Amino acid sequence: MSPVNHPVRLSYGIQLPVQSQSTLYTEAWEAAAGPEDLVEIGRAVDRAGFGYLACCDHVAVPRRLARAMSTVWYDPVATLAHLAAVTERVRLLSHVAVVGLRHPLLTAKQYATLDHLSGGRLILGVGAGHVREEFEVLGVDFEQRGPVLDEAVDALRASLGPEEFPEHHGKFYDFAGLGQRPRPAQRHLPLWVGGSSPAAVRRAALKGDGWLPQGDPRERLPAQIARIRRLREEAGRDGEYTVGAITEPLYVGRAGWDVGRRTLTGTPERIAESLRAYRALGVDQIQVRFRSRSRAELIEQVGLFGAEVAPRLD
Template sequence: MDYGMQLPVQSLSTRFAEPWEAGAGVADLAEVARAADRLGFGYVACCDHVAVPERLAAAIGTTWYDPVATLAYLAGITRRVRLLSHVAIVGLRHPLAVAKQYATLDHLSGGRLVLGVGAGYVREEFEALGVDFARRGAVLDESMDALRAALGPAEFPAYEGELFAFRGLGQQPRPVQRPGPPLWVGGSSPAATRRAALRGDGWLPQGDRRERLPAQIGRIRRLRERAGLAAPFTFGAITEAVYVGEPAWNVGSRTLTGPAEAVAESLREYGAIGVDQVQVRFRSRSRAELLDQMAAFAGEVAPRLG
């Protein structure tokens, strides 16, 4: 199994950010990304919100770094780690504008972009940007189709749909990856898993515990088989929080802890049910502890994952 991680600092949602991140900054973000690159992590990921309404600010915060700007910055200080938007709410923007940004990112990074996309869930964000919240699923479906065209090899891509149409408009630079960067779909609703199966190159579950994954993976596989889709497809999972070793502090009841082999044995269950890559979130009280956990995972757990 491949493994990656959501970066700290770039989002301060209380759902997953550690307390130390509130006082951290760009230097901390950069050092974690460099460590991921050095240690062999498959990807680093960045979230996306344009603006957060006051009703949600206490729960998810208002700190959400822009994924294109952040990943472009990290592209310049890393060499091999892939750069994942997890997830970009592409329906908030015209697909030609999205393609311009992410094609440039893929070009600048030497072909390391993975474009993770999702429908979004914050009504006020859509309303402020003039996008129909009720139709966000249909908008994302067509946006993905348009992005397939706009991120392809053609300098003058063409697309004709219900919501978007373009022809005879050139965009350079083109992505390094051919036929284009992979599109991974985030979400665990029936609509999201169908979208992943029929339009995506991979699936990023949101909130599914491991016991739910076999049914979800089975559904996506059946949908792809019925549609005659045989191209490679990446199944992902977000693991429980991880702490390699025996913590001397309360890391929470659902955190995987213990010796490297015990952690690896638990994570190997994901591979057994069909998961290709896991996103790991480490418990930590400081940047130093996070870096230590990343090193312990890469050096002691990852070699045992198979």
């Protein structure tokens, strides 16, 4: 049996706008947007058959980074729970939760409750983090964030399993005899690991149920995916595994305005043909982003993708 058993079809998800407003990807209209916009976009994503909607995680952004990153970063648990209540089937992804900033029992309490309330729709995406000041103000060793995340994943596996009284004994965390309910609705809650550094890819291969790359262009994906396969095979890891990719920005149809040279535009078939190439690289799910000038235009793009592009992906 192959060490990477892929899901049957190429699925698609979206990182929500509004909830994080880095200058790298935020559209101008998002600055004045708020909860009502998130709800309407979440409902549109749900209707359009997207596999997941995703939300980022930063506790506090230092002044030195605020001009580029902004300080708008909605809390992922609160945001995903809010959207769980107004959607029906779309899965809820933390992309990514910096779980090393919090004790695993606290993280487990939050995300187990979210999975319970949403009827088992959570995908827990985790990552090491990159903002030193966030770690320092919370009393976490920034230089140890990799080893901390490695152990946090193990502790979360125990804490998010079916046992009411989880147990973990490690270097950074040690607990037993402490019960937590409600338990997650899913008996095995999928855990995807984010990041594209060598350490992150190794962690994704050996500790995750999936990989969430950070900005890898298409030409880098084959080598990264081959390494994941090799590491899993060498470690005897088997079972279903989800390889992700973040696509180029998209605009379905003729834009009529400057959407940027990297943006993939045109007919649904042209866009689908380009995106199908990800599957040939070994990718199982793609995360898409649409250029837009308003909430209405974004919702229109989401609907067009779901109705016209998605059926052509397989």
